[in-house]
Amino acid sequence: PQLIEAMDGLFAEKFASDDREPAFAFAVPELFGGGLCGLLMPSPLFWTQMGALLAIQAAVNSLLAVIVYQAIIQKRGRTISFLTGFGVVIPLVLILPYHLISMLDLQNICVIMSIVATPVLIVPRCLEAMYGFSPPSVEASLNNYVLYYSYPIQFLFDPKTDRLLRCDSDEIRSKGTRLMRNYLLLGLMYSVLEPRGYQMFFVHDYAQPNFLGLAHIGNNFMTAVLTYLCLDTGTLGFGLAVSALAGISTLEVTHNPIFASSSVSDFWGRRWNVLVGGVLKRGIFKPVRKHFPREIAAIFTFVASGLMHEYVISIIALKKKSQCGEGDEGADCYEPAYGNHLAFFLWNCSLLLIENSITKWRVFEILKKMLPPPAVTALVLLTVLPISHWFTDEYVSSGFYSDYKVGFPVMVTLGALR
Numbered sequence: 142p143q144l145i146e147a148m149d150g151l152f153a154e155k156f157a158s159d160d161r162e163p164a165f166a167f168a169v170p171e172l173f174g175g176g177l178c179g180l181l182m183p184s185p186l187f188w189t190q191m192g193a194l195l196a197i198q199a200a201v202n203s204l205l206a207v208i209v210y211q212a213i214i215q216k217r218g219r220t221i222s223f224l225t226g227f228g229v230v231i232p233l234v235l236i237l238p239y240h241l242i243s244m245l246d247l248q249n250i251c252v253i254m255s256i257v258a259t260p261v262l263i264v265p266r267c268l269e270a271m272y273g274f275s276p277p278s279v280e281a282s283l284n285n286y287v288l289y290y291s292y293p294i295q296f297l298f299d300p301k302t303d304r305l306l307r308c309d310s311d312e313i314r315s316k317g318t319r320l321m322r323n324y325l326l327l328g329l330m331y332s333v334l335e336p337r338g339y340q341m342f343f344v345h346d347y348a349q350p351n352f353l354g355l356a357h358i359g360n361n362f363m364t365a366v367l368t369y370l371c372l373d374t375g376t377l378g379f380g381l382a383v384s385a386l387a388g389i390s391t392l393e394v395t396h397n398p399i400f401a402s403s404s405v406s407d408f409w410g411r412r413w414n415v416l417v418g419g420v421l422k423r424g425i426f427k428p429v430r431k432h433f434p435r436e437i438a439a440i441f442t443f444v445a446s447g448l449m450h451e452y453v454i455s456i457i458a459l460k461k462k463s464q465c466g467e468g469d470e471g472a473d474c475y476e477p478a479y480g481n482h483l484a485f486f487l488w489n490c491s492l493l494l495i496e497n498s499i500t501k502w503r504v505f506e507i508l509k510k511m512l513p514p515p516a517v518t519a520l521v522l523l524t525v526l527p528i529s530h531w532f533t534d535e536y537v538s539s540g541f542y543s544d545y546k547v548g549f550p551v552m553v554t555l556g557a558l559r
Contacts, residue, residue: 148245151193154186156249156547166555167354177555183328187548188378191255194241195379198259199291201237205230205263206290210283213270225334226271234263238456250457254374257453261417264449265292265424272428276419278303294380295392295416306390316381323374324549330367331542337532339364339537343443352527353475360527364533372414392416402521403514405496409489421446435496443490447483450532454482457539475539485531492524 163179164506212225238256247253278298279289285303288296297306334341341363342356350357373395380391381497398412409418425445430438454477461475509517536542 148193152190152245152247155191155246156187156190156544157186157549159543161547163555165554170287174454177316178446178552179555181551181553183548183550186507187249187252187349190249190252191375191548192379194252194255195258195293197241200294202259202263203287203291206287207283209267209270209290210280210286214280216287217273217551222271226267230267231264234260234267235452239459242456242460248408248460249544249547250460250539250541251547253457253460253531254453254541257456261449261453261469262293262420263290265420265445268424268428269420272424272431274423274427292383294376294383294394295419297390297392297533305418307347307388308384312390313381313384316384320374320377320381323370323377327367327370327374328546328551330363330370331546331549334363334367335543335551336554339367341543350530357525358523361520361529361533362536365522365526365529366399367542368533368536369395369413373519374377376416387498392419399522400518401514402518403509404500404517405489405492405521406526408521409493417446436497439493440490443486443493444483447486450486451479454479454535454539461539471525477535477539481531481535485528488527488528508549 155469158182161184164182166177166179169176169178203508208225209230213222213230216222237259238253240245241256242253247256261535266275275286276289276298277300279285281303285298288305289298298304299306340347340360342359344350344354344356376394380394384390392415394414394416396412396415398408402408402412421442426442428439428440433441458475458477512520
């Protein structure tokens with residue numbers, strides 16, 4: 142009972158809307174348009190709730206890790222292994238978020254999204270365990286496997302000793318510097334994009350844009366950068382907390398995909414969300430690749446990623462529907478465009494397959510040598526930016542970006558100077 146009361150107290154603040162008051166106001170010079178602005182300070186309670194949910198998931202995942210290790214890994218290839226995976230673990234983690242959201246009455250979409258880390262990671266990790274593709278060292282002992290399975294941010298192991306890699310002060314300092322840069326940059330982007338409805342440039346028809354229009358591509362680029370910073374800041378922050386408190390090295394989830402990718406395969410394989418990309422590779426791609434060509438395995442992997450994102454949207458939509466059904470109107474009444482995320486990943490899968498078939502053509506090798514790296518990255522991004530709103534629009538309309546900004550310092554316009 143005391144634990145339940147403590148959890149109820151911790152999650153009493155729902156952060157369903159951003160009702161922060163400016164900590165102070167300041168005048169904007171006429172050179173920048175003039176007027177009076179205020180600064181909204183970030184909510185520490187928001188981050189405390191996020192950390193508490195990660196701790197809850199870590200406890201649940203640790204119990205699942207014991208089940209997977211004993212009933213799947215130790216009995217790999219037997220019927221009991223597949224029955225446990227497909228019949229117990231996977232269904233359990235898929236329904237878990239619905240129960241947690243209901244039990245804690247979560248309303249902030251970003252807080253809800255943090256819970257989805259469990260099914261997003263555990264389903265492919267369960268598959269990799271069944272088919273024998275877990276990362277090196279994690280199956281060396283039950284203790285290693287629990288550490289690997291429990292926390293949403295992946296711990297790193299030394300493949301020679303099968304022990305956790307220790308981080309040094311330089312690694313912590315580097316992560317801290319990057320986190321602070323991202324944190325302030327996100328606050329600035331929210332200050333600019335939120336008042337404009339996340340449309341930096343005017344287009345005549347947001348619902349049916351000109352896919353090749355410069356304004357449309359510019360808007361999609363801004364939301365792509367915003368999405369990257371949201372992902373990088375969240376994962377980097379909690380990874381840094383583990384490194385600083387426990388001295389353990391954690392996986393770098395992103396590697397500057399928006400500004401340094403040299404190809405479509407480089408973007409998806411080595412730079413964008415390598416945490417989820419890694420579990421999909423081991424849980425989907427490699428098992429399928431054992432029996433089918435590489436192209437078929439790639440299609441299965443991108444389809445799985447698309448369906449995973451559709452599942453996440455379904456959780457958000459269900460919560461929004463319940464809020465709307467209570468009589469709320471406007472932003473709470475969210476109708477998802479199912480299929481857009483799947484279409485987005487199928488498009489990128491097609492690009493990847495095309496790239497693999499033509500990448501060794503002489504003309505592309507010459508262009509890659511002649512063009513400066515930023516130009517190559519720009520060309521890579523232009524293959525997807527025209528349709529990237531298929532992915533980001535759902536996070537705009539569902540309120541994910543707006544709900545996330547509660548954790549950041551944001552400048553707001555208060556009116557004209559008097």
